[in-house]
Amino acid sequence: MTSPGDLVIDPSIRSRLQQGHPWVYRNHLIGGERLRTGQWVRARCGGLTVYGLYDAQSPIGLRIYSRHDFPNQQWFRERVWEAWELRAPIRASGQTTAYRWIYGEGDYLPGLVVDRYGDYAVIQTYADSIQTIVPIVANTLRAVDPELRGVVQRPRQNDDDDQAQPILLWGEWPPRNLVVQENGLFFQVDMLYGQKTGLFLDQRENRRTLEGMVAGASVLNCFAYTGGFSLYALRGDAVEVVSCDVGHGLAEATATNIALNHLPADRHRFVTDDCFALLDHYARQGRTFDVVILDPPSFARTRSSQHAAMRAYVRLNALGLRCVTPGGLLVTASCTAQIGPEQFRELLGEAAAQAHRRMQIIHEAGHPLDHPVPAGFPEGRYLKYVIARVQTLV
Structure with a gap:
């Protein structure tokens, strides 16, 4: 990890951060002039300290991940495992093989989602800064579920680059005509180019x-x-x-x-x-x-x-x-x-x-x-x- 930076947050939003809100908009940040997009920062808001990723382009200047320390590999494994366990009833039904494995802020990994289709996972991010954590999340998905056959990343949904293409992060590419189950119904999905991530x-x-x-x-x-x-x-x-x-x-x-x-x-x-x-x-x-x-x-x-x-x-x-x-x-x-x-x-x-x-x-x-x-x-x-x-x- 590159050297972390420091920020000050307008104390007027402290109560919101204490309640667990993961976003700080740029107009509430002080001292980010020399920080880079995707850089880890320690930010202080009154007596509260939070740790997150800085973004120099997004209106959301800081996405908060932790209130205790900078996240390490074990921290990410715990978040991915918690998300995996929460979805256990879906897998146990035996009738659904397509679901959202990680729902960004909802699973305490702001700005990133992971959808599971059969034996494949697809990652999408919602800001340039989130690219910092994509490799460690991809590796953690493999560690949590050894049956995973491949992890791909889709371009950002608002990416205007016509050349932007899906990237294979690990394993094998999913087939373009992959068939998954949802409540016992079968759907053919295109994880790589379909709307959203296929369904x-x-x-x-x-x-x-x-x-x-x-x-x-x-x-x-x-x-x-x-x-x-x-x-x-x-x-x-x-x-x-x-x-x-x-x-x-x-x-x-x-x-x-x-x-x-x-x-x-x-x-x-x-x-x-x-x-x-x-x-x-x-x-x-x-x-x-x-x-x-x-x-x-x-x-x-x-x-x-x-x-x-x-x-x-x-x-x-x-x-x-x-x-x-x-x-x-x-x-x-x-x-x-x-x-x-x-x-x-x-x-x-x-x-x-x-x-x-x-x-x-x-x-x-x-x-x-x-x-x-x-x-x-x-x-x-x-x-x-x-x-x-x-x-x-x-």
Whole structure:
């Protein structure tokens, strides 16, 4: 490790740090002018001392790892092992081989996630500074699970470099057509170039919850990607499932997943289109479904985009509500971290008013077990998931 640096943190945020918040924004740091991105630093905030990685580019100038000392190899092994043990019930089920092994701040390794697909692990980082710990995390994954066959790293999600490619950190490359299991369903995933790291793992249990509510129903699944919710709906005995997504090749990928599971392809249709446009078209036609699923990508990456995201959620859900058969279900989600659960419910209320519908929330959830959230880090709870019964106004 290179020589550590020293910083001073504005004492006004001391209580937040004492509660375990892992981020310090640049405007709360004093004395970082000569520090380098990825350098370990000791930072003092009043009588509190914390240890973390400095970042000269990110708005988050310091990510905190420890309040006792600079992390060493044993410290990383303990964090990775704790994360491994937390996921033991998922592995014990024998029906799921894809899950999030390390959820960054949620597992006390800020800025880094590790997803497990079968016998392979894929690492992603969310800031340049985190590259400092990637080699030691990769080696620790191997030590904790000897059955691991390969560890790869995906480029950062906001990396604008078209030449950025996945990197093999250890072992063998995963196959491009790797098949994994989720609650007994089979999915073909592309760990190297697919969205996220191949699957939207955070919706795993929410998909299973919906499965028990769709028997005999017609279902519209918007932002379907490779058909996650659609497969669960078909297994749940829905009589008709329409999937919609604008992405190239997603119709074929969904068809592959349906075939892998021997599900009734005659009950499914994929529409390659903009979901807002399709919902507007169906609403104008008076076309309705017993269940409408809205699981869009994030509408805001920064706080400055929050207002536009709120408008987008109201418009999307108002359109979706108009496409639900009276007495049917709206299944709606938000992965925008800048909008909290209470705000999301308020937006749904506004959407219901615009659509002239009544909404009764009958189920509300967030993350599954493999996406833990520290009590002192509310920003970590980005996922909101609501199932509501929809009726006409009286």
